[in-house]
Amino acid sequence: MRSTPHSSLETWAAKAARPWTREALADLRAAAGAFRLGFTGAFAAWPALVGRVAFYCVCLMVLGAFWGKVGASRLPGTLAARLPPGGLGPYVGVTEWIVISVVTVQLRFEDEVRSGALEARLLRPRSWGLLLIAEAAGGTAARMLAIAPAALALLVMSGLWPGPQAVVRAALLALGGAVLTLLLYALVGLSAFWVRRVLPAMLITQKLMFLLGGLFAPISLYRGWLHALAFASPFAAQLGFPGQAILSMSWGGFARALAAQGAWVSVLAVIVALACRAGVAKTLREGAS
Amino acid sequence: MKPAVTVQDLRKTYRQPRRRTGAFGGLRGLFQPDYTELPAIAGVSFDIRAGERVAIIGPNGAGKSTTLKMLSGVLEPTGGAAQVLGFTPWRERRALAYRIGVVFGQRSQLWPELPARDSFALLRRIYDQPADAFARRLGELAERFGVAGLLDQPPGRMSLGQRMRCEIVASLLHGPALLFLDEPTIGLDVTAKAAIRDFIREQSAREGQTVVLTSHDARDIELVCERVIVINAGRIVLDEATEGLRRRFLARKLVTVRSVAPALDVEMAGVTRRPSEPHTTVLEVDTARARVEAVVAAALAHGGIDDVSVEDPPMEEVVHEIYAALEP
Numbered sequence: 001m002r003s004t005p006h007s008s009l010e011t012w013a014a015k016a017a018r019p020w021t022r023e024a025l026a027d028l029r030a031a032a033g034a035f036r037l038g039f040t041g042a043f044a045a046w047p048a049l050v051g052r053v054a055f056y057c058v059c060l061m062v063l064g065a066f067w068g069k070v071g072a073s074r075l076p077g078t079l080a081a082r083l084p085p086g087g088l089g090p091y092v093g094v095t096e097w098i099v100i101s102v103v104t105v106q107l108r109f110e111d112e113v114r115s116g117a118l119e120a121r122l123l124r125p126r127s128w129g130l131l132l133i134a135e136a137a138g139g140t141a142a143r144m145l146a147i148a149p150a151a152l153a154l155l156v157m158s159g160l161w162p163g164p165q166a167v168v169r170a171a172l173l174a175l176g177g178a179v180l181t182l183l184l185y186a187l188v189g190l191s192a193f194w195v196r197r198v199l200p201a202m203l204i205t206q207k208l209m210f211l212l213g214g215l216f217a218p219i220s221l222y223r224g225w226l227h228a229l230a231f232a233s234p235f236a237a238q239l240g241f242p243g244q245a246i247l248s249m250s251w252g253g254f255a256r257a258l259a260a261q262g263a264w265v266s267v268l269a270v271i272v273a274l275a276c277r278a279g280v281a282k283t284l285r286e287g288a289s
Numbered sequence: 290m291k292p293a294v295t296v297q298d299l300r301k302t303y304r305q306p307r308r309r310t311g312a313f314g315g316l317r318g319l320f321q322p323d324y325t326e327l328p329a330i331a332g333v334s335f336d337i338r339a340g341e342r343v344a345i346i347g348p349n350g351a352g353k354s355t356t357l358k359m360l361s362g363v364l365e366p367t368g369g370a371a372q373v374l375g376f377t378p379w380r381e382r383r384a385l386a387y388r389i390g391v392v393f394g395q396r397s398q399l400w401p402e403l404p405a406r407d408s409f410a411l412l413r414r415i416y417d418q419p420a421d422a423f424a425r426r427l428g429e430l431a432e433r434f435g436v437a438g439l440l441d442q443p444p445g446r447m448s449l450g451q452r453m454r455c456e457i458v459a460s461l462l463h464g465p466a467l468l469f470l471d472e473p474t475i476g477l478d479v480t481a482k483a484a485i486r487d488f489i490r491e492q493s494a495r496e497g498q499t500v501v502l503t504s505h506d507a508r509d510i511e512l513v514c515e516r517v518i519v520i521n522a523g524r525i526v527l528d529e530a531t532e533g534l535r536r537r538f539l540a541r542k543l544v545t546v547r548s549v550a551p552a553l554d555v556e557m558a559g560v561t562r563r564p565s566e567p568h569t570t571v572l573e574v575d576t577a578r579a580r581v582e583a584v585v586a587a588a589l590a591h592g593g594i595d596d597v598s599v600e601d602p603p604m605e606e607v608v609h610e611i612y613a614a615l616e617p
Contacts, residue, residue: 026417033414041403120396122363125386126415284365284379287303287358 030126031134038103038138042146049146056100056147060154063096063216064089082221084247086160091243094170095215097151098239101143102181105136109189110198113279116288122280129276133186140178166246169254173242176261180238181209183268190272193279213239220244234264291375293467293499294337294360299369301330301355301523329355331523332369339466342493342500344510344531347520348609353503354471356520360501361391361469374466387416390460394472397452398459401445405436405455408444409462416463423462430458434488450481457488468493470502474509486512507601511535519611527611538607543600544572544584549593560584573602 042049064087071087109132112118121128148171155161188201195201209215213235220240222230230236241257249257304324309317330352337343345353358364360371362378362385371378376385399408413423431437434454444452453473460468470489474482490513493500502514510517510531517534519527527534546553546569553570555562559578563571574584581599588597 029417030411030414033411037400037403037407037411040407041400044402117396119358119363120391120393120398122382123361123386123389123391124415125383125417131415284363284382287355287364 027126027130031130034131034134035138035141038135038140039142040138041135042139042142049143052100052143053147053150056096057150057154059096059100060089060093060151063092064154064158067092067217086158088217088247089158090155090160090162090246091218092216093151093155094174094246095213095239095243097144097147098174098177098181098242099209099215101140101147102178102185103136103139103143104185105133105182106185106189106198106202108132108136109186110192113189113192113283113288114196118280118283119288122283127276128280129186129190129272133182133272136182136186137179140182144174144178162246166249169249169251170242170246173245173254173257173261176258176265177238177242179265180234180261180268183265183272184209184234184238186272187268187275190275190279193275193282208233209235209239212236214243215239218244218247234268237261237264291339292336293339293341293374294335294501295370295372296336296356296360297334297370298332299330299334299356299359299371300332300367301328301352301359301364302367303327303329329523330359330366330520333520333523333525334369335518335525335528337499337501339499340493340497341516342490342514343502343516343518344514345501345503345518345520346505346510351520352523353520357469357471357501357503361389362386387463388465389467389469390463390465391469392453392456392460392471392473394453394470394475397444397456399444399452399455402443404441405444405447406440409440409459412459412462418463426462426464427458430461433492434458435484448481450477450484453477453481453485454488457485457492461492464496465498467499467501470500470504472504473502474504474506482506482508489513507607521611534611538610540576541602542574542576542581543602544574544581544588545596545598545600546570546572546588546594547596548588548591549595550591553588553591555584555587557584557587 067083067088068086071083071085109129112121112128112132118128121131124131152167155167184205185202188198188205191201192198212219212230212233214221214230218240219227219230219236230240237257237260241260245254245257304326306318307323307325308314309323333352333356345356347353355364359366360373360378362373362376362382365379373385374388376388378385398412399405400411409427413420418426428437431440434457436451436454436458439447439451439455444455447455457473468489473489474485477485486509489500489502492498500513502509504510514531517527517529517531518525543563545565548568548570551567555570555572557579559575561573561575563573565571570588572584572588574581585597585599588594
């Protein structure tokens, strides 16, 4: 059947009669398509993917060796005395797996907002922000999948294999951590609607990930108010909990970490949705550039 | 028959934040913002019939893109009213999106590194099209626009003409009743431009699509559209059939001759020499009084010619003439 304006009208009339749940399902189907596109796109650019895996391995060897030396010194009264005997190689392996895998979606948001390309996306019947995040999630999943064998191989070769249960717990929490990272990056990217350049916001976020998330060292090593602050922040759920899971974590602790991630994902998703809505409304009112 | 587009006294004024000077100017601006008002559209009204092909033209900053954005729903007006296919675009943007196709000549909706087929597949999901109907439509359009052999190539590796044909296919996949084209031939070579114009005209004739096009290229207007709306400084200064416009304002050609001699002397009725650089002679030909071939032949007869080109006068010039003609 040839599609004509008349048949388009009928299609639209059918769509208009749909309940909102079916529209939401259509949104999810489009998001799944964008996810698939991001996933395929990451593998299509395989040289970049190989480079990323190599970068992960180098980072891990350097940081693993560093924490191995610190841990081996066992100096009483210092941080070294509180480190696990094998150092923090596996911990950093998990946190770096998340950070190196997540697509820098904030740059896509910034580029589309600043260049005005956003206007072309708003001409589609689906949420621009949702599709952009879904595509980035697809790319992130592909990267995580590509890095995972290298991470496992390094873990086995280091002689610090924590057992399959710890690996499964860490992997599941790392997935949650990646979703949180993606949402944080999206929030940073959406700031482009108001501040144009996202670099300052990104630098602040990175520092918070480093300090409160425990990118290179577990937040369990912190004391007093810093520990409380880090533990209550989304950054702990983003990096600290997945990293901790590979060192030592009970199933109860795992469930609590998972619940914390779920709560933070919900909160951030709502904030991202509201920021996206406000930014798009601003663009519709003031124009894209 | 109900018009596809109805516009009544549509207005848009942009507000731009004014930058303050001084060390704390930026900070003060944050708490006490100060704005400059820039009127872009100062009240335009027109109707477009279903199936009509209309060009909206004007010099840079005239307000044509602003008009197109408001009609496609991505910009809210400051005042006035518009109905596009029965929808108020800025209030029913998503609903309208199912029924319009848009091509921005300078912005791609395809993913540059992935095969065009993958981008089309995502567009199917975005527009919620059934898989079999979509596959049939893609097959038809790919054949018609000559991109069937390009579907497995990433747009990043296509020529600009090939990419633009894919962009147009992408905008038509969901069967829109109205097509907005913003500079669809920008940057293309002569052959690719001609192909795109043919495709758009034939597509519109075949499926009865309404086409609203903006362009700086006079040939796009002449060859695709049957009506021209000229906007200048946010107002409509002319709204008439292309044929009438062509007779009145596009009956001139510019013949540019690059020669060994510093200048050529071509004396013919209906030919005026324009100021130009040494070794370049620009001749304005009134096609009602002189034939372009005769002017080119006269120039070539001088010998020592490096290059000859024949062009329409720039659209800015045409608009300027139209504007000047309308002044009392």
